[in-house]
Amino acid sequence: MILFLEILAFSLTALCVYHSLKYRGKEFTLLFFITGFVLGIVRENIVSQITDLYSYNPSAFTLWIGSAPLLLGVFWSYTIYFSLSLSEYLFDGSLIEGKRISAVILSTMAFMAAYACLNESFASIYRMVIWRFVPDISLWGGTPLLVPFGYAGMALIFLLFIWIISRSALSTSLKLPLMIASVILMVPLHLAWIGIVRLMLKIFMRQ
Amino acid sequence: MFPSITMDNLNEVIMFIDKAKEQIPLIVLSIFILVTVIIEFFVFKRIDLLPANIPILLLVLLYVVVYLYRRTRGHTR
Numbered sequence: 001m002i003l004f005l006e007i008l009a010f011s012l013t014a015l016c017v018y019h020s021l022k023y024r025g026k027e028f029t030l031l032f033f034i035t036g037f038v039l040g041i042v043r044e045n046i047v048s049q050i051t052d053l054y055s056y057n058p059s060a061f062t063l064w065i066g067s068a069p070l071l072l073g074v075f076w077s078y079t080i081y082f083s084l085s086l087s088e089y090l091f092d093g094s095l096i097e098g099k100r101i102s103a104v105i106l107s108t109m110a111f112m113a114a115y116a117c118l119n120e121s122f123a124s125i126y127r128m129v130i131w132r133f134v135p136d137i138s139l140w141g142g143t144p145l146l147v148p149f150g151y152a153g154m155a156l157i158f159l160l161f162i163w164i165i166s167r168s169a170l171s172t173s174l175k176l177p178l179m180i181a182s183v184i185l186m187v188p189l190h191l192a193w194i195g196i197v198r199l200m201l202k203i204f205m206r207q
Numbered sequence: 208m209f210p211s212i213t214m215d216n217l218n219e220v221i222m223f224i225d226k227a228k229e230q231i232p233l234i235v236l237s238i239f240i241l242v243t244v245i246i247e248f249f250v251f252k253r254i255d256l257l258p259a260n261i262p263i264l265l266l267v268l269l270y271v272v273v274y275l276y277r278r279t280r281g282h283t284r
Contacts, residue, residue: 001246008242012235019231078235085232086270114262115236121259122243125251140259 002126003062006071013074016081027172028096031162035179036077039158043076043187044068051191052132060128079119080155083111095159096166105159109152116151117143137205145205146198153193157186236267 013033020029048055048067061069084095087107093100117139123129124141135144165179227234244260247253 001250005242008238012238015231015235019228022228082232082236086236086266090270090273111263111266114266117259118240118243118263121256122247125247125253125256140256143259 002060006062006069009071009074009078013078016078019085020081024096027175028162028166030172030176031166031179032081033074033077034176035162035183036080036158037073038180039183039186040072040074040076041065041068041070042183043190044072046187047191053194054129054131057127057130060126076154076158079112079115079151080108080158083108083115083155084159086111095163098163098167101163105156108155108159112151112155113148116148120147137201145201146194149197150190150194153197154190157189157193161186233267233270236263240264240267 017029017033020032024032044056045066045068047053055067056069061071063070065073084104087104087110088094090107091100091103093104095101095104120129120143121139121141124143131142131144133144135146137145139145139147161179161182165175165182168175170178240260240263244257247256247260
């Protein structure tokens with residue numbers, strides 16, 4: 001069953017790449033999906049090896065890169081991609097053109113948070129994630145309340161970097177390495193975001 | 208007796224596929240939701256997890272309503 005889910009995720013990511021190539025162009029697609037892959041693998045390796053947040057169950061995934069399941073290389077890309085696409089339609093906006101960008105990003109964050117509830121409760125069935133802390137407030141499937149905020153924060157950080165770099169006057173051959181290199185900023189920024197949310201939840205909800 | 212295939216039929220099919228291609232993000236999200244609900248409900252009988260799907264279902268519903276509203280009003284993107 002897990003292998004089926006992994007194959008499904010890769011196949012549906014291929015559909016998203018096709019859609020992006022057709023409607024957004026080659027440059028955006030390269031920036032978005034290659035950086036998304038690097039971000040997923042680097043971030044999940046750092047989180048599972050260094051932080052006290054969570055690690056992945058070794059028996060729950062088939063293919064790995066270090067401590068990160070290969071699936072995580074496409075996970076952030078396709079979730080942010082469909083959230084962004086639906087949000088752009090809803091608000092008649094465009095990330096790259098900078099049209100109604102605040103509404104588009106906020107809506108993408110809402111989609112990501114909502115998808116987090118579905119995805120993490122589903123992951124709990126297969127015990128894909130091993131939580132290393134005990135939350136006071138949990139959602140469905142024992143998912144800490146922190147998690148939907150974490151998904152939303154990832155969308156915010158990733159889309160801001162995509163927006164800044166894709167609007168720069170650099171050539172594609174320079175934008176891509178710059179975008180990939182920016183992962184070393186995105187990961188600590190996201191961990192800082194999670195730290196702040198965790199602190200706020202502790203203060204306001206005693207988590 | 209099979210219905211005959213005409214150029215009009217073929218054009219309608221091609222137009223439908225083109226419209227479907229525009230909606231790939233919605234199709235991808237819908238497949239993930241569907242697979243999740245089927246596995247949770249039919250395979251593992253975890254009814255307690257089903258409410259976790261409500262937030263994303265509401266957002267998808269909002270998207271579909273806006274899409275249908277714009278189509279009936281003749282808005283195109």
